[in-house]
Amino acid sequence: MSDAQMTSEALETADAGKPERTMGRFNKWDTPWLNGKLLTGAGIILAILVMGLIGRLVWDTELAFTGSSPLNLPPVGFENNRGQVGEWAHPLGTENSGRDMLAVLLLGTPNTFLIGAIAAAAGMGIGIVLGFSSGFIGGWVDGVIRLAADVTITIPALMVLVVISAVLRQIDLVTMALLIAAFAWQSPTRLIRSQVLSMKESGYVRMAKLSGASTIDIMFKEMLPNLIPYLFASFIAGATGAILAAVGLETLGLGPQRVPTLGGTIYDAISAAALLRNMWWWWGLPTVLLALMFVGLLLVNLGLDEIANPRLRKASK
Amino acid sequence: MGRIPAGYLFRRLGIFVLTIWLAATVIWIIPRLAPGDPISAMVGRMAASAGFIENADAIIEGWQERFGLNEPLFNQYLRYLWGCLRFDFGYSLASFPTQVSTLIGFALPWTIGLLLLAVTITFIFGNFVGAIMVWSHTPRIIKALIPFGLVFTSIPTILAALLLLYVFAFLLNAFPMRGAYALGVEPGLSWDFIWTVIYHGTLPALAIILVSFGYWALGMRGMMITVEGEDYIQLAKAKGLKPFHILYRYMVRNAILPQITAFALALGTLVSGQILVEYIFGYPGMGKLIYDAIITQDFAVIQGTSYIVILLTAIAVLIVDLAYPFIDPRISLKGGR
Numbered sequence: 001m002s003d004a005q006m007t008s009e010a011l012e013t014a015d016a017g018k019p020e021r022t023m024g025r026f027n028k029w030d031t032p033w034l035n036g037k038l039l040t041g042a043g044i045i046l047a048i049l050v051m052g053l054i055g056r057l058v059w060d061t062e063l064a065f066t067g068s069s070p071l072n073l074p075p076v077g078f079e080n081n082r083g084q085v086g087e088w089a090h091p092l093g094t095e096n097s098g099r100d101m102l103a104v105l106l107l108g109t110p111n112t113f114l115i116g117a118i119a120a121a122a123g124m125g126i127g128i129v130l131g132f133s134s135g136f137i138g139g140w141v142d143g144v145i146r147l148a149a150d151v152t153i154t155i156p157a158l159m160v161l162v163v164i165s166a167v168l169r170q171i172d173l174v175t176m177a178l179l180i181a182a183f184a185w186q187s188p189t190r191l192i193r194s195q196v197l198s199m200k201e202s203g204y205v206r207m208a209k210l211s212g213a214s215t216i217d218i219m220f221k222e223m224l225p226n227l228i229p230y231l232f233a234s235f236i237a238g239a240t241g242a243i244l245a246a247v248g249l250e251t252l253g254l255g256p257q258r259v260p261t262l263g264g265t266i267y268d269a270i271s272a273a274a275l276l277r278n279m280w281w282w283w284g285l286p287t288v289l290l291a292l293m294f295v296g297l298l299l300v301n302l303g304l305d306e307i308a309n310p311r312l313r314k315a316s317k
Numbered sequence: 318m319g320r321i322p323a324g325y326l327f328r329r330l331g332i333f334v335l336t337i338w339l340a341a342t343v344i345w346i347i348p349r350l351a352p353g354d355p356i357s358a359m360v361g362r363m364a365a366s367a368g369f370i371e372n373a374d375a376i377i378e379g380w381q382e383r384f385g386l387n388e389p390l391f392n393q394y395l396r397y398l399w400g401c402l403r404f405d406f407g408y409s410l411a412s413f414p415t416q417v418s419t420l421i422g423f424a425l426p427w428t429i430g431l432l433l434l435a436v437t438i439t440f441i442f443g444n445f446v447g448a449i450m451v452w453s454h455t456p457r458i459i460k461a462l463i464p465f466g467l468v469f470t471s472i473p474t475i476l477a478a479l480l481l482l483y484v485f486a487f488l489l490n491a492f493p494m495r496g497a498y499a500l501g502v503e504p505g506l507s508w509d510f511i512w513t514v515i516y517h518g519t520l521p522a523l524a525i526i527l528v529s530f531g532y533w534a535l536g537m538r539g540m541m542i543t544v545e546g547e548d549y550i551q552l553a554k555a556k557g558l559k560p561f562h563i564l565y566r567y568m569v570r571n572a573i574l575p576q577i578t579a580f581a582l583a584l585g586t587l588v589s590g591q592i593l594v595e596y597i598f599g600y601p602g603m604g605k606l607i608y609d610a611i612i613t614q615d616f617a618v619i620q621g622t623s624y625i626v627i628l629l630t631a632i633a634v635l636i637v638d639l640a641y642p643f644i645d646p647r648i649s650l651k652g653g654r
Contacts, residue, residue: 151335153582154634158589159623160343166611166619167348244473244586248593251475252611266479270597275479275487275494287479291472298471302535309539 038303044296048109048289055106063090063100064107064260070094075101075281093281096272099260101281108260109289111173112243115261118177119184119242120235126181127188127234132219134189135196146193149186157183158248165254173256180245188234195230199223233304240297247290262286321642333635340627341401344620345394379408406621411613417621420606425625427497428602431518432591435525443530444576447537448569451545454560463534470531474590478524478597485520492520495599521598525591529583536579540572547571574645581637588630 063069074080075093092101134145157180164179165171199205208222249255250263251270269275269283388396400406406417449455450463469477486494498504498513544550545568553563595604603622610618 147332147335150332151339154336154585154631155340155627156585156588156630158592159626160340162607162611163344163619163623164347166614166616167350240471241586245589247473248475248589251593252596252608254611266475275483278487280483283479284483287476291476294471294473295468298468 032307035303035306037299037306041296041299041301041303044292045300048293048296049113052106052109052113055102059102059106061103061107064103066097066099069098069100072096072277072279074279078281081278092285093279095265095268095279095282096274097268101285104260104265105262105285105289108262108265108286109293111256111259112246112262112290112293115173115177115180115246116239116243118174119180119246120238122178122181123184123238123242124188124231124235126185127192128231130185130189131192132196132223135193135200136215136219142193145189149189152183153186153190155183157245161245161249162252162254165249170258171254171256173259176246176249176256177242180242183245184238184242188231188238191230191234192227195227196223199226229304229308233301233308236297236301236304240294240301243290243293243297262290321639326639329635329638333631336631337628338398340631341398341624342394344623345397348616348620349390376408376410401624404625406624407617409615409618411610411615411618417617420618421603421621421625424601424603424606424622427600428591428595428604429629431521431525431595431600431602432588434518435522435591436529436587438522439526439530440533440576440580442526443533444537444569444573446530447534448541448564448572450534450538451541452560452564452568454564467531467534469527470529470534472528473593474524474528475593475597477528478521478594481520481524481527482597493517497601517600521594521600524594524597525587528590529587532583533576533579536576537572540575541568544568544572577637577641577644581634584630584633584637588626592626 069090072080072082073084073087073090073094076088076091077085078093079085080093090100090102092105094100095104130145130149134142160183161179165176168175205218205222208218213222246255246261247263247266250261251267253264253267253271255261255264255267257264263286265286266283269279269286272282274280274282404418404421406421409415409417409420412420446463446466450460482494486492493499493516497517498510499517502509502513504510550563550567553567558567591602592604592607594600595602596608599605603626607619607622609615610622
């Protein structure tokens with residue numbers, strides 16, 4: 001937190017243009033992208049991801065399968081209801097059907113990220129195409145796209161996803177991510193459309209038009225670079241929403257069944273009454289991991305907000 | 318006073334109807350994309366998971382008659398839409414002679430009650446926190462503490478629900494683990510019943526409040542920063558008005574208006590969160606109904622519940638959208654835009 005405050009303080013004084021800090025603008029480290037919140041958040045997420053990726057090299061992930069380990073062992077240093085103590089062979093304990101918690105978490109965490117990334121990327125891709133078409137072409141294209149966004153944006157995605165997953169029963173990671181993306185394109189579309197509309201009237205776009213740049217060039221060379229902070233923020237928000245939806249489905253027991261996911265682990269724990277049996281490591285570890293993940297995503301999002309909106313930087317002191 | 322132009326009103330109503338029609342259609346099409354007769358398939362799946370179903374033939378017959386499954390597909394679709402309009406979703410498959418609408422009728426008041434209560438508290442508290450984050454007269458210690466409270470707001474409702482359940486119900490035994498009221502109390506308008514409902518509702522409501530107030534706080538903070546820079550605030554300060562008077566009458570009242578639009582957009586997420594909270598706490602609302610239906614493969618109930626939740630969300634958003642010009646007279650809606 002102190003990092004964040006220092007950065008924003010430095011930025012604020014630079015903004016206010018006090019004499020002793022006016023030179024700050026020439027310092028290449030004095031860039032809004034060195035935002036404390038952004039860096040902390042990205043650090044948390046990277047740490048979790050790296051742990052997931054390196055962990056599977058050093059730990060035997062075969063232990064994530066049913067019956068590969070003794071049942072209901074607590075993590076090292078704790079004791080379960082039957083008085084068994086944790087062993088180093090299973091440092092984070094095991095669950096009801098003999099899966100090693102460490103292996104489950106190592107496999108499940110990247111899966112959860114993957115769903116978020118695929119869904120957010122697909123949603124954003126649709127959003128960029130539709131938002132640009134809507135804002136740039138206008139006319140009936142704009143009308144149809146806006147109508148489609150307005151009609152679908154208020155539908156609670158979880159309710160439709162529940163119906164779909166209940167019919168499909170067997171669902172894999174990518175299918176689930178794409179289904180979620182079907183409810184993740186409206187916000188990016190609206191955002192990009194409004195930005196494109198305001199940019200269309202700006203001097204440099206008119207200039208480019210006058211100098212005979214093609215529509216594609218104007219879209220991707222003139223406008224898109226200016227949208228990057230917004231797109232970044234929109235991607236993170238999309239990923240957060242997608243992971244939220246995925247965790248929701250998984251904890252209802254509607255997620256992928258063949259691969260471990262964090263939400264699926266929580267579902268297994270709840271259905272086996274892990275709460276009442278005081279097996280806190282079973283549901284608690286995935287919960288804490290997910291919470292950390294979301295805190296990281298929130299910090300990144302807040303940081304990007306401050307980068308895109310200098311007014312927030314001034315006030316964050 | 319703002320007025321709603323006819324063009325806007327019709328467009329908004331049209332969008333509402335389209336939303337409901339689209340949702341209803343998607344819910345209808347999905348099970349029919351799966352191969353085979355949906356009703357027999359459902360009953361078969363239930364039989365497979367439950368071992369034996371007592372009146373399977375009666376169920377299949379009842380359904381075929383009600384939904385005219387021997388008729389052409391388009392007629393079935395029209396029948397289904399007509400059923401949706403009259404809230405008639407047929408029979409529950411898991412508890413056969415009961416109508417889906419009866420089950421929903423029992424569950425809905427709990428969901429709406431909990432949601433209204435939690436959302437009202439969240440909205441007031443969140444906006445209050447957001448406002449004092451910007452207000453220059455807020456004690457420094459409070460400003461320093463708020464960011465820690467906001468950490469909760471990023472985590473999904475379901476995780477907060479699990480943590481609260483574990484700490485307050487399991488470890489401390491301060492609150493009940495599941496249900497909406499104690500078993501021994503007769504439901505009715507008695508103090509005993511009201512007390513047990515509040516007692517059971519505290520943790521679920523707290524889970525929703527804890528994770529969503531920050532959303533309002535952050536939005537409010539952004540708006541307050543914009544308002545703070547306005548000339549009329551400077552004038553009010555120069556006039557020597559009391560700081561609290563400026564905060565409430567000049568800043569909050571202007572900053573809170575766009576939050577109402579944000580509220581309409583956030584409703585879908587709020588509802589989804591609440592569904593999951595109900596499932597964790599075994600709260601007898603729509604969330605538990607859906608979860609039980611998923612477990613028993615009761616597709617009729619899943620379909621009906623999803624439809625009702627989508628419908629109610631859309632109605633709530635419609636009301637907020639149409640009320641907005643009356644709340645904020647600065648908004649002028651152009652017809653057809």
